[in-house]
Amino acid sequence: MVDVRGKMDTAARSYKDNANEFLKGQSDTLRKEVTEDTDQEKILEHFEKMVMANDMIDYGNAIHVANFRAQALRNFKLVEEKLDVFDQMNKKLDELKKITRQQANLDQIENTRKAAEHIKLVS
Numbered sequence: 001m002v003d004v005r006g007k008m009d010t011a012a013r014s015y016k017d018n019a020n021e022f023l024k025g026q027s028d029t030l031r032k033e034v035t036e037d038t039d040q041e042k043i044l045e046h047f048e049k050m051v052m053a054n055d056m057i058d059y060g061n062a063i064h065v066a067n068f069r070a071q072a073l074r075n076f077k078l079v080e081e082k083l084d085v086f087d088q089m090n091k092k093l094d095e096l097k098k099i100t101r102q103q104a105n106l107d108q109i110e111n112t113r114k115a116a117e118h119i120k121l122v123s
Contacts, residue, residue, distance in 0.1 A: 008067055008119060011122065012115075014115040015116055018108045019056045019112050021108055022053050022108040022112070023054065023057070025108075026046050026049045045099060049096065049100070052095060053096070056089065056093070059088060059089045059092070060089075060119075063085055063119060063123070066079050066081070067079055083123075086116060096109055
């Protein structure tokens with residue numbers, strides 16, 4: 001159980017780090033574009049990416065909380081009840097990938113996806 005918890009923590013940390021870095025990059029870009037009077041469509045796109053990144057962070061938090069609750073209560077059905085969140089994560093990552101162009105951001109999306117898959121495996 002300790003080994004599984006360690007793997008879960010490592011995967012969760014990777015997931016959160018990648019999602020947060022993506023969000024920070026979008027926030028920085030949005031701030032720059034607003035001050036430079038950039039095209040409104042670009043600004044709205046970055047805003048939408050930030051909303052999606054926040055959704056990803058929320059999904060990750062929901063899974064992490066469910067795992068800790070399941071361990072504390074020794075009721076692993078609590079994790080099973082949250083497995084649909086992984087489908088929601090993948091759909092949101094697919095949507096995000098469609099509107100992302102920079103390779104560094106695409107890498108963050110894929111690293112977030114890989115971390116989510118690892119979390120699901122050790123859940």
